[in-house]
Amino acid sequence: TLAMAVALGLSATAQAEMLIGFSQIGSESGWRTSETASIKAEAERRGIDLKFSDAQQKQENQIKAVRSFIAQGVDGILLAPVVETGWDQVLKEAKGAGIPVVLIDRGVDADESLYLTKVASDFVQEGALAAAWLAAETNGVCDVVELQGTVGSSAANDRKEGFESVIGNFPSLSIIRSQSGNFTRSGGKEVMESFLKAENGGKSICAVYAHNDDMALGAVQAIKEAGLKPGEDILVVSIDAVPDIFKAMADGDTNATIELNPHLGGPAFDAIKTAKSGREVPKWIKANGPLYLPDTAAEEYKKRSS
Numbered sequence: 001t002l003a004m005a006v007a008l009g010l011s012a013t014a015q016a017e018m019l020i021g022f023s024q025i026g027s028e029s030g031w032r033t034s035e036t037a038s039i040k041a042e043a044e045r046r047g048i049d050l051k052f053s054d055a056q057q058k059q060e061n062q063i064k065a066v067r068s069f070i071a072q073g074v075d076g077i078l079l080a081p082v083v084e085t086g087w088d089q090v091l092k093e094a095k096g097a098g099i100p101v102v103l104i105d106r107g108v109d110a111d112e113s114l115y116l117t118k119v120a121s122d123f124v125q126e127g128a129l130a131a132a133w134l135a136a137e138t139n140g141v142c143d144v145v146e147l148q149g150t151v152g153s154s155a156a157n158d159r160k161e162g163f164e165s166v167i168g169n170f171p172s173l174s175i176i177r178s179q180s181g182n183f184t185r186s187g188g189k190e191v192m193e194s195f196l197k198a199e200n201g202g203k204s205i206c207a208v209y210a211h212n213d214d215m216a217l218g219a220v221q222a223i224k225e226a227g228l229k230p231g232e233d234i235l236v237v238s239i240d241a242v243p244d245i246f247k248a249m250a251d252g253d254t255n256a257t258i259e260l261n262p263h264l265g266g267p268a269f270d271a272i273k274t275a276k277s278g279r280e281v282p283k284w285i286k287a288n289g290p291l292y293l294p295d296t297a298a299e300e301y302k303k304r305s306s
């Protein structure tokens with residue numbers, strides 16, 4: 001009945017399902033912003049009290065946040081680690097307090113007994129997929145410039161590794177320049193400008209491999225300003241599948257993107273619940289997405305921007 005539903009609703013708000021701390025990296029990209037929004041919405045939908053902390057790209061802020069979550073006695077912690085190394089101590093502290101930590105989206109270089117699980121895509125596979133597409137598109141002959149993500153992040157390290165593992169099979173496909181653009185649009189533009197300058201205006205560059213869409217979009221601007229046509233004179237392949245990249249693909253400015261699912265809150269909250277009830281949780285809950293091409297870009301843009 002309506003009365004019962006109202007009563008249930010009231011009791012749900014009066015007593016939260018769980019108290020969860022979420023240490024987010026920041027808001028460097030469109031993907032990150034939608035991931036944050038998705039996780040907050042999922043927490044609200046489930047009646048979870050989510051303590052959100054934005055680390056502004058700094059690991060020390062994340063360590064502080066995790067310690068404060070431990071002090072508040074949360075039921076679980078979501079940690080999106082900005083870089084891979086340097087987590088052992090704080091993860092041990094959480095474990096010592098009996099608080100499960102779920103790594104969200106990025107991985108760490110630490111013993112897996114120190115966290116409950118990782119809810120993330122396989123970045124190595126994403127890089128490999130981007131390279132396989134590029135190899136097929138160029139018949140294995142291409143001078144590539146690479147826009148790397150945040151230095152030391154699993155997303156940048158693994159996307160580089162996956163890409164290189166595939167191009168290693170093609171002697172005439174190689175990375176001629178590579179630098180970090182910090183996963184931002186402005187970083188991508190700035191670094192691409194320096195690549196174009198260093199390569200005599202860019203005529204010899206066959207493709208840009210950007211570790212995320214935002215950097216690709218920055219590169220597109222730089223290529224246009226250099227008087228070249230992105231998507232034709234210089235191919236552009238990137239990762240994330242944010243709405244803006246579909247618009248760019250539909251306009252012919254970029255050529256391929258690989259989807260990174262931003263809806264990681266559901267599986268992360270489920271994992272904490274499962275662990276609380278004493279059941280096993282797998283160490284890696286994978287969330288890989290497909291490669292999209294210009295032929296469906298207009299339609300995808302419509303779906304994702306409405």
Ligand code: AHR
Nearest residue numbers: 028029031032155183212
């Ligand atoms: O860790 C995932 C990466 O971080 C996304 O690809 C990028 O857009 C974000 O900033």
